[in-house]
Amino acid sequence: MKFVGVDIGGMSVKVGIVDENGTILTKKTAVCHPDGDENAIVGEIASLIAEVIDQAGILKRELAGIGIGCPGSVYDEKGIVRYSCNINFRNTPLAQKIAQLVGIGNVRLSNDANCAALGETLFGAGKGAKNSVMITLGTGVGTGIVVNGRLLTGNCSAGAEGGHIQINMGGRKCGCEKQGHYEAYASATALIAQTLEACRKYPDSLLAKLVAEEGASGKSAFEAARQGCPVAKRVTSRYIKYVGMGLVSFANVFYPETIIVGGGVSNEGDALIKPLQRYVSRNVYGAQYNPPIKVVAATLRNDAGIVGAAALCM
Amino acid sequence: MKFVGVDIGGMSVKVGIVDENGTILTKKTAVCHPDGDENAIVGEIASLIAEVIDQAGILKRELAGIGIGCPGSVYDEKGIVRYSCNINFRNTPLAQKIAQLVGIGNVRLSNDANCAALGETLFGAGKGAKNSVMITLGTGVGTGIVVNGRLLTGNCSAGAEGGHIQINMGGRKCGCEKQGHYEAYASATALIAQTLEACRKYPDSLLAKLVAEEGASGKSAFEAARQGCPVAKRVTSRYIKYVGMGLVSFANVFYPETIIVGGGVSNEGDALIKPLQRYVSRNVYGAQYNPPIKVVAATLRNDAGIVGAAALCM
Structure with missing residues (x-):
């Protein structure tokens, strides 16, 4: 067919x-x-x-x-x-x-x-899964959720707006004007803001130099971290924790077989996925009694x- | 049949x-x-x-x-x-x-x-809904989620643990030992803790007197608020905001027709449900383009x- x-x-x-x-x-x-x-x-x-x-x-x-x-x-x-x-x-x-x-x-x-x-769930990174959550780390945070092989869309298809779950009471302002949403911490846009803050605070860091030369992007902190910059390492590890916090919330609600990470930031591969996997495994509710949830990068790309x-x- | x-x-x-x-x-x-x-x-x-x-x-x-x-x-x-x-x-x-x-x-x-x-979804407070989220405000916060008329259970039925979504980074410790979970803010247990904190801070308040006489329960703050105590009113309105924060996260993910509130605290009726309805309507993502989400108290009880x-x- x-x-x-x-x-x-x-x-x-x-x-x-x-x-x-x-x-x-x-x-x-x-x-x-x-x-x-x-x-x-x-x-x-x-x-x-x-x-x-x-x-x-x-x-x-x-x-x-x-x-x-x-x-x-x-x-x-x-x-x-x-x-x-x-x-x-x-x-x-x-x-x-x-x-x-x-x-x-x-x-x-x-x-x-x-x-x-x-x-991605049926034919890509989640192949074989009946339940999955995919997050797309880009300008915002998109979520696509599959429950028992079917897309979760909600009444009038208004659901699956997982970028707008709250992870921090009274926290950073989201693109939607509310405070403390996941997207305000875990999007590529948020990562760039976190990178620029670190550059202002540590103007002599390798990260700050790299950003001064090339401009800030979602890659800057990961690149400087790879070159050994401790400031950049703090930025990436905190960012990964933010991303992980939302994933754990989704995991506790959906307990999917697979969490798929897509969007520009997912190009960082293992530097992002491995610590995310650790964070999810350590923090998901009831993990000791249940099969592990796999965290994987999207594979089908475009x-x-x-x-x-x-x-x-x- | x-x-x-x-x-x-x-x-x-x-x-x-x-x-x-x-x-x-x-x-x-x-x-x-x-x-x-x-x-x-x-x-x-x-x-x-x-x-x-x-x-x-x-x-x-x-x-x-x-x-x-x-x-x-x-x-x-x-x-x-x-x-x-x-x-x-x-x-x-x-x-x-x-x-x-x-x-x-x-x-x-x-x-x-x-x-x-x-x-509750098929025959009680949610009758007619295809999608619903029910939260039970008791010792913990239980969640039961219906998607397209079917229970959401997750892989190996390990999901629907919505009491353990994170709403406050690094916040109060949950019964599961992690920090900042919904349950640590919205359970009846949490409400009692919030009530006792207020009593210690305002020992001359009507709330403190009521608790000294009758002991603290999930009803104390609502009862004292009904009697006009401003300290109790602050406790209940903050508690309702906590409950609402989780509901908005669920609403943004599931966009159900109905959110059903059960458990002991739901006996407070309109004093709880009406402000919760306002909070959800005001904060749910895309509310201006979509049908409103109804917040209702459970009706089937036992x-x-x-x-x-x-x-x-x-």
Whole structure:
């Protein structure tokens, strides 16, 4: 059985044909014009889907469905994009429009982070798990949660906003204006802020020099730590503890087989994952009576969105 | 269709016959001897089940199954009680034993707090909801979570330990020895500690006098607040904020239709529920775009366990 997976981004749209094992048979990326007219954007996406189906030499009736991942607030059950910061969609019945334009009835829609989590769980870093939590450490902290093989979305698909659990009463201000949220401590943005604070406090540190030369990024502290800078080591180990605190909260609620860490910061690999694994194993409730929870880095990278979107139809 | 619901407690066992609407047709309670031999306890439970079936004048083949709620660590899928603080069960295959003794094949088992949450969601305070979170404010903070009409249990039923999400970095010590957990702020035990702290700080307050006369309980602060004591009002409003913080974290992850508040403290009714509702509505993520989340007090009280256990078979 074959499926179409569509991963809509702010800058580009990716479309792939995916088989039931999560293997991408063919794929294509096109530039997206997110500020354009709603119907123009939908038309571009539909054309790209048709093109990829053609290119793969597959008949429409061989396709079991089209799955679409889209950034923003998505109402999965109704196939509607309520709004998106990056794309000019407002209460857009995207699933229905694509079904009409492409001529395939079974079109499913979900948030792009949810799709990535589903893809990683079923076919990537979480393969074999029935329950998983994926966090994406980027500008914010995204969460995608799989319970018994199905995405957790909540009423009207408004849930899975795990970046906004509170981990520190009265603490740092989050992007959403509330205080003490996970995202305000564990996002790449937060790591950069923590890095800059350390640079101001220790202007003679190797970290401060590196940041002065290259500018601050989510990599700066990890890089300086690798070069032996004690200030940077304190920054990274505190940051990892912050990330771990949220993971332990998720673990105590979901007790998944696997926690998957994605997003830019996850490129640090073992320097991030190994201490996170230790932190989770040491702090999860009831660990002595239950199988360990594996903490792993995402593996599908840029393909997770296509594969996970296709998996919405599986 | 009829079902048997069994609610095992540390002091007593309750058994009821429940119909598909969650109505208890007949029920009976018996004293439990939790320190006895494992087989003796199981035998007592089986006898009580047989007695209630007899008493109701129902044939075994009219019963679709037996559901059992048991305190402690329960492995739902295997029907095993791994351990229980209050009852002498250790890796006890309770479902299988009851099936053999009673002669009904379909026996389901879950944690008692999970059963109460399922009962309240399907037939009590959450009736009509597909997604709910129930918190029980007692000695600890129990959580039972329903996602799409099904209990969330996690791998090996080790999840739903929402009392142990972290809400305050480095904060108060929890019963599990870790710091800053929800339970350490929101349980009735925590409320009593907060009450006693206020009494020590304000020995001339009405609250301190009331506690000196009657001893401290989870009711003291609410009672003194009702009598106008400003110290008690500060205690209750801070406590309600603590409870609300956890609820908002759950709301952001699950976005349920309903949050159900049970346990001893929930007897305070509107004095607790109304400010909690305001706190959740004001702080949940994306509230402006989504339907409101209702915060309600549990309504089934002592029957929630029987009804919810029966619902395991529905």
